[in-house]
Amino acid sequence: MKEHLWIASRRQRLSAMLHLPEGFKPGTPLLVLCHGFTGNKVGYNHLTLNLANFLEKAGYGVLRFDYIGSGDSDGDFATDTSITGWQEDLTxxxxxxxxxxxxATSPVVLYGHSLGGLVVLTHEDQIERVMGRIVFAPVTKPVANFQERIIGPELWQKSLRGEKIENFFDRGFTLYSQFVKGLATQDYDPISAASRLTTPLLIIHGTADVVVPLAGSQELYEQYQAPKEFVVTEFDHGATGKQAEFQQLIGRRLAGLLADAVPVAV
Structure with missing residues (x-):
């Protein structure tokens, strides 16, 4: 079963899609899926949608959503995109x-892709039922990642000068300077933040990823203090051509992730 929802955030509305498996019962785990920069709740090549459908068929509940300014949510990408805003949306x-x-009794697992991984790692849990985290190609060094690779040094410097930037990723996005200035002036350190978490963590990163360096995930794994697993694959940044393998990897690891946190019948 799928149901579209509107959820209030930042005085606007988030567009969300809820997936519930047939015969949904209280206590069934729920995964909350957080997309990345310039992404949406469908995902590049339908990555997020296909993962949600796979998990629904496997018996899990799934909630995927667009941040304010992204996808079908209210707001404007150019002005509403920020890490603090995304953290508030997840809250x-x-x-x-x-x-x-x-x-009421469902354990919750947070999943984040790319910059969504940073949001998942830096989010301070406000409900006790967050029992695990999964990050795929997470941004762990946001200033370096964005300056060197994601938007590049030229657009980074242009944004620091207060100018708007546009047409990055060869797509029609426009972004005002508050996003880059926020990265440059605020200490977003997901590795340090994650070292204080107690929930089990699954890290997935591919050797073919040219957007976010694999080394950051290696450091995250080394610093993380709670139960953890690091799976290095041949995926690129979006598991292009390997989505079935990506889904099966998460499906195989998910029960163990939850078992490390709390006994759950899946």
Whole structure:
């Protein structure tokens, strides 16, 4: 079963899609999927949508959503995109989950891709039922990642000068300077933040990723103090041509991830 939802955040509305498996029962785990920079709840090549459908068929609940300014949500990408804004959006999504009787006993697993991985790693859990995290190609060095690879040094410097930047990724995005200035002036350190977490963590990163360096995930794994697993694959940044393998990898590891946190019948 799939249901479209609107969730309030930042005085606007997040567009979200809820997937529930047939015969959904109280206590069924729920995964909350966080997309990356310039992404949406469908995902590049339908990566996020296909993962949600796979997990739904495997018996899990899934909630995928667009940040304010992204996808079908209210707002404007150019002005509403920021790490602090995305963190607030995730907080509001989890508060919505916490207010739903059908999820009252469901363990929650947070999944983040790329910059969504940073949001998942730096988010301070406000509901006790966050029992695990999965990050795929997470941004762990945001200033270096964005300056050197994601938008490049020329657009980075242009944005620091207060100018808007556009047409990065060869796509029609426009972004005002507050995003880059926020990265440059605020200490977003997912590796340090994650070292204080107690939830089990699954890290997935591919050797063919030319967007976010694999080395950051290696450092994250080494610094993480709770139960953890690091899976190095041949994926590129979006598991292009290997989505079935990507889905099966998560499916195989998910029960173990939850077992490390709390006994759950899946």
């Amino acid at each position: 509001n999504v989890l508060q919505w989950v916490d207010g739903q009787d059908q999820f």
